[in-house]
Amino acid sequence: MVNAVSCYFTKVERNANLERLQYNYLFPEISERELRHVNKYPNAKVISLGIGDTTEPLPEIIASSMADYARSLSTPQGYKGYGAEQGNKELRKAIAETFYKDMGIKDSEVFVSDGSQCDISRLQMLFGSNMSIAVQDPSFPAYIDTGVIIGQTGNYEKESGRYQNIAYMECGPENNFFPDLPKTARTDIIFFCSPNNPTGHASSREQLEQLVEFAQQNGSIIVYDSAYAVYITDGPRSIYEIPGARKVAIEVSSFSKIAGFTGVRLGWTVVPEELVYSNGFPVINDFNRIVCTCFNGASNIAQAGGLACLSSDGFKAVLSNVNYYKENAKILMNTFTSLGLRVYGGVNAPYVWVHFPGSNSWDVFNEILEKTHIITVPGSGFGPGGREFIRVTAFGHRENILEASERLRSFLS
Amino acid sequence: MSVIHQNLSTSISSSTSTFLGHNNLKSIKSSNVSIPGRISGVINCVATPSAEKTAYKTKVSRNENMGKLQAGYLFPEIARRRAAHMLKYPDAQVISLGIGDTTEPIPEVITSAMAKRSYALSTVEGYTGYGAEQGEKQLRAAIAKTYYENLGIEEDDIFVSDGAKSDISRLQVLFGSKVTMAVQDPSYPAYVDSSVILGQTGQFQKDVEKYGNIEYMKCTPENGFFPDLSAIRRTDIIFFCSPNNPTGYAASREQLTRLVEFAKENGSIIVFDSAYAMYISDDNPRSIFEIPGAKEVSMEVSSFSKYAGFTGVRLGWTAIPKELLYSDGFPVAKDFNRIVCTCFNGASNIAQAGGLACVSPEGIKAMHEVVGFYKENTDIIVETFNSLGFKVYGGKNAPYVWIYFPGQSSWDVFSEILEKTHVVTTPGSGFGPGGEGFIRVSAFGHRENVLEACRRFKQLYK
Numbered sequence: 112m113v114n115a116v117s118c119y120f121t122k123v124e125r126n127a128n129l130e131r132l133q134y135n136y137l138f139p140e141i142s143e144r145e146l147r148h149v150n151k152y153p154n155a156k157v158i159s160l161g162i163g164d165t166t167e168p169l170p171e172i173i174a175s176s177m178a179d180y181a182r183s184l185s186t187p188q189g190y191k192g193y194g195a196e197q198g199n200k201e202l203r204k205a206i207a208e209t210f211y212k213d214m215g216i217k218d219s220e221v222f223v224s225d226g227s228q229c230d231i232s233r234l235q236m237l238f239g240s241n242m243s244i245a246v247q248d249p250s251f252p253a254y255i256d257t258g259v260i261i262g263q264t265g266n267y268e269k270e271s272g273r274y275q276n277i278a279y280m281e282c283g284p285e286n287n288f289f290p291d292l293p294k295t296a297r298t299d300i301i302f303f304c305s306p307n308n309p310t311g312h313a314s315s316r317e318q319l320e321q322l323v324e325f326a327q328q329n330g331s332i333i334v335y336d337s338a339y340a341v342y343i344t345d346g347p348r349s350i351y352e353i354p355g356a357r358k359v360a361i362e363v364s365s366f367s368k369i370a371g372f373t374g375v376r377l378g379w380t381v382v383p384e385e386l387v388y389s390n391g392f393p394v395i396n397d398f399n400r401i402v403c404t405c406f407n408g409a410s411n412i413a414q415a416g417g418l419a420c421l422s423s424d425g426f427k428a429v430l431s432n433v434n435y436y437k438e439n440a441k442i443l444m445n446t447f448t449s450l451g452l453r454v455y456g457g458v459n460a461p462y463v464w465v466h467f468p469g470s471n472s473w474d475v476f477n478e479i480l481e482k483t484h485i486i487t488v489p490g491s492g493f494g495p496g497g498r499e500f501i502r503v504t505a506f507g508h509r510e511n512i513l514e515a516s517e518r519l520r521s522f523l524s
Numbered sequence: 525m526s527v528i529h530q531n532l533s534t535s536i537s538s539s540t541s542t543f544l545g546h547n548n549l550k551s552i553k554s555s556n557v558s559i560p561g562r563i564s565g566v567i568n569c570v571a572t573p574s575a576e577k578t579a580y581k582t583k584v585s586r587n588e589n590m591g592k593l594q595a596g597y598l599f600p601e602i603a604r605r606r607a608a609h610m611l612k613y614p615d616a617q618v619i620s621l622g623i624g625d626t627t628e629p630i631p632e633v634i635t636s637a638m639a640k641r642s643y644a645l646s647t648v649e650g651y652t653g654y655g656a657e658q659g660e661k662q663l664r665a666a667i668a669k670t671y672y673e674n675l676g677i678e679e680d681d682i683f684v685s686d687g688a689k690s691d692i693s694r695l696q697v698l699f700g701s702k703v704t705m706a707v708q709d710p711s712y713p714a715y716v717d718s719s720v721i722l723g724q725t726g727q728f729q730k731d732v733e734k735y736g737n738i739e740y741m742k743c744t745p746e747n748g749f750f751p752d753l754s755a756i757r758r759t760d761i762i763f764f765c766s767p768n769n770p771t772g773y774a775a776s777r778e779q780l781t782r783l784v785e786f787a788k789e790n791g792s793i794i795v796f797d798s799a800y801a802m803y804i805s806d807d808n809p810r811s812i813f814e815i816p817g818a819k820e821v822s823m824e825v826s827s828f829s830k831y832a833g834f835t836g837v838r839l840g841w842t843a844i845p846k847e848l849l850y851s852d853g854f855p856v857a858k859d860f861n862r863i864v865c866t867c868f869n870g871a872s873n874i875a876q877a878g879g880l881a882c883v884s885p886e887g888i889k890a891m892h893e894v895v896g897f898y899k900e901n902t903d904i905i906v907e908t909f910n911s912l913g914f915k916v917y918g919g920k921n922a923p924y925v926w927i928y929f930p931g932q933s934s935w936d937v938f939s940e941i942l943e944k945t946h947v948v949t950t951p952g953s954g955f956g957p958g959g960e961g962f963i964r965v966s967a968f969g970h971r972e973n974v975l976e977a978c979r980r981f982k983q984l985y986k
Contacts, residue, residue: 119788119820119847119849120791120849120850120851120852120853121787121791121792121793121820121821121848121849121850121851122760122790122791122792122851123699123703123760123761123791123792123793123850123851124702124703124760124850124851124852125850125851125852125854125859126698126699126700126702126703126859127700127702128700129698129700129859129862129863132862135862135865136862136865136866138865139657139865162654164653164654165653166651166653167651168645168646168647168648168650168651169645169646169651170646171646173646174642174643174645174646175642175643175646177639177642177645177874178638178639178640178642178643179639181635181636181638181639181642181874181878182635182636182639184629184630184635184638184833184836184837185629185630185631185632185634185635185636186629187629189629190627190628190629190630190833191836192625192626192627192833192835192836192968193623193625193835193836194836196600225686225838225869225871225872226869228866228867228868228869229690229867229868229869231867232697232866232867232868236693236697236721236722237587237590238584238587239587239588239589239590239723240701240723241585241587241588242584253866253867256866257866257867260697260863260866260867261697262700262701299583299584299585300584327580329583330581330582330583330584331582331583331584332582332584358580358582359582371645371651371653373653373654373869374645374652374653374654374655374870374872374873375645375872375873375874376686376869376870376871376872376873385580386582387580387581387582388581388582388584388585388586389581389582389583389584389585389586390581390585390586391581392586397586397587397590400590400593400596400597401590401721403596403597403599403600404597404689404693404714404717404718404721405689405690405692405693405714405718405721406689406690406693407686407687407689407690407835407838408836408838409686409838409872410686410836410837410838410871410872410874410875411836411837411838412638412642412837412872412874412875413872413874416642506653
């Protein structure tokens with residue numbers, strides 16, 4: 112962005128919180144690097160295993176439901192204007208029934224959205240700047256970045272790679288990728304992603320019970336990100352499978368990685384009625400107010416697609432893509448393992464987390480990119496705990512996954 | 525409509541006066557009840573689980589900014605009242621001229637583009653995942669060309685969104701809690717409400733019905749619906765909507781020139797909401813960027829909602845010139861880009877395909893037709909109230925008619941109209957204290973409903 116030649120400055124001060132952000136948001140940074148690389152090597156066949164972007168086409172049953180819905184908007188009977196900000200009634204019901212069966216989650220506790228990234232920000236607006244937050248280290252960067260933007264954090268400390276006033280809960284091979292809770296300071300909010308992006312670790316029932324107990328003892332609120340739950344081979348999928356979670360947890364999820372809706376934009380957040388602030392005020396009431404004031408509902412066409420995803424045939428079709436990506440993950444896991452590298456994740460998530468002990472992940476990222484034309488994501492983009500790791504996504508066409516595996520084998524052996 | 529509000533409407537006593545009454549809401553947490561003046565006004569109907577279920581409380585403090593909000597957001601409240609009314613009169617043919625919700629089908633050229641994109645997503649060649657958070661290149665370029673040709677706004681100044689309401693909040697997140705803001709009074713409630721949520725305001729002052737620390741720029745018949753800028757104190761941000769929701773007034777070139785000058789002198793940033801620009805009949809400016817010097821002091825928010833009936837499809841944009849800089853010279857667009865990349869993930873690709881069709885030559889023609897239809901509705905409503913001897917404003921350059929009911933509480937008039945004609949309108953005070961004494965009638969509706977509503981108005985007020 113070129114600084115203006117006109118030299119007129121307004122008298123409005125730049126938001127200091129924005130100034131506090133250290134780098135670009137991680138994924139646009141990866142995109143930019145990919146672009147530069149493509150320009151540098153126009154003939155190279157670059158394979159993207161970086162940004163976790165789905166690649167396989169939508170099942171026809173889902174695409175055609177959206178096409179039909181779009182066309183019906185041209186008819187007097189089918190036209191719909193503003194929808195309920197909380198989402199289409201039927202869809203809320205289908206989400207509750209599909210993902211929260213027997214967990215006591217009501218339709219009225221489900222808020223349909225245009226995706227987790229947006230929901231996380233709306234939750235931060237809900238919480239406000241006077242909150243303390245804890246995040247896993249490493250974790251999806253949006254929790255920290257939105258925390259900085261809203262004003263929950265102090266300054267960035269270069270030496271530690273951390274923002275002040277955030278509790279970083281280290282998750283590494285040493286502690287089986289589950290934080291040492293007794294050593295963790297109390298915070299108001301605990302962001303917890305399971306299966307985890309980027310490590311791929313899916314917490315066990317026992318671990319989640321510990322987490323819920325920890326939250327109860329501290330009077331904290333868990334924001335549980337279950338965007339990858341469908342990738343779980345075995346283990347709890349929702350925080351609400353844990354007794355007592357309804358009193359302490361919000362769950363955020365998304366159709367992005369379930370249904371390939373990364374561009375279509377659809378997700379949801381569950382706020383149980385029992386979740387109340389210290390003064391007894393229900394969190395759901397304020398979240399509803401946020402949703403009505405700062406949002407106007409997810410696109411009705413996307414919601415029609417969501418409903419199709421949750422139909423019996425739709426869900427089968429969607430899971431077949433999920434399994435495709437899980438197969439990809441297996442292939443990648445085998446590749447790295449066969450090279451003698453320590454590999455984590457990949458079993459319950461579409462991410463493979465590869466350890467390069469003693470290295471700087473940006474260096475490894477650059478070297479892999481330069482020598483194999485494969486885009487990955489350097490672990491330190493997810494927090495200082497990711498410093499020696501590389502995240503490889505399992506989203507991709509099978510032939511690209513196989514080709515990438517070949518290249519990695521050549522390069523790393 | 526809010527499900528919580530929906531749940532409540534069935535438990536509230538059916539008589540109008542009692543449901544406005546405080547006492548029947550004993551079981552409901554009333555921390556946000558607003559009783560402006562002597563009239564029971566908008567009530568923040570808050571559902572509370574019954575006492576025995578809330579034994580466990582977290583130790584997380586409620587965001588005090590949320591506590592400052594006086595009532596529910598305006599339009600869900602209107603929806604709630606409409607629902608309650610329909611329960612009370614199940615056989616009445618209730619006509620909605622309240623919430624500005626489009627009613628006419630979307631032109632086929634636009635929906636077929638969305639259908640096509642949907643199908644394409646099921647093919648190998650056509651599937652796309654994450655789009656650029658700022659919007660698809662083609663669409664950004666087309667918006668710049670369609671709405672800002674020769675105004676120096678380029679493709680990369682355009683940020684495509686899921687609509688103006690979301691954009692307004694993201695702009696507030698961008699600005700942060702330390703900025704001061706000015707709004708027109710009356711105005712679209714999202715500016716004030718998002719400001720409260722972000723912590724820019726003080727408490728609500730019941731006597732004047734204003735939040736502390738907001739500069740309310742009164743727009744009334746007396747000042748021709750343009751604020752007396754000499755009486756306005758400096759604020760960092762000025763929200764300005766033209767054509768205005770709810771008054772319908774479209775500022776003139778001369779007035780906008782003065783506004784830009786005012787902003788320039790004060791070093792303020794104008795957030796110009798041009799969501800209704802296509803409704804302008806005169807040669808009033810459609811974009812703030814038609815005013816020389818505007819690029820250094822303003823950004824513009826707009827939407828396909830009221831042009832293409834995209835209220836449910838969700839698509840809009842914000843234009844931020846490169847010349848718009850903070851006091852330290854940092855470009856505002858750069859920070860907005862960061863917000864968009866972090867707090868958003870792009871508008872739905874299918875909606876964007878629709879948007880591209882909207883700004884094709886055929887799409888623009890089709891949008892003009894739909895807009896024209898609603899403008900005819902507006903004429904009918906204006907004529908009706910004129911013929912009844914009311915002072916009628918707006919209507920010419922916007923799909924809203926702003927009717928004066930001197931000396932009356934707008935919620936009372938709203939209730940009376942609803943009770944006696946089964947027509948839903950919007951009480952002016954919902955838009956700010958400057959709206960007291962006015963009713964907003966929106967012109968979105970099927971022609972026969974608009975005609976029928978007008979027949980009923982004529983009955984009531986003859």
